[in-house]
Amino acid sequence: MPVPCKSCGNEPREEDLFCRQCGEELNEDNVLECECGAEVQHEDNFCHQCGAAFEEETDEDISH
Ligand SMILES: [Zn+2]
Numbered sequence: 001m002p003v004p005c006k007s008c009g010n011e012p013r014e015e016d017l018f019c020r021q022c023g024e025e026l027n028e029d030n031v032l033e034c035e036c037g038a039e040v041q042h043e044d045n046f047c048h049q050c051g052a053a054f055e056e057e058t059d060e061d062i063s064h
Pocket residue numbers: 005006007008009010019020021022023024
């Protein structure tokens with residue numbers, strides 16, 4: 001279940017990244033937690049706290 005917008009309370013669709021009502025970022029799912037406890041972003045390849053590498057399944061698609 002999507003989390004209601006923390007700014008206006010609007011219920012977003014699951015695929016929404018931003019609130020359709022007020023534009024607030026709905027990034028709850030984008031924040032991951034490293035095993036060291038640091039909050040890391042989905043696009044990060046390495047933890048900024050402990051340097052742990054995160055598995056990226058899309059890294060094999062290098063076109064140049
Ligand atoms: Zn909102």
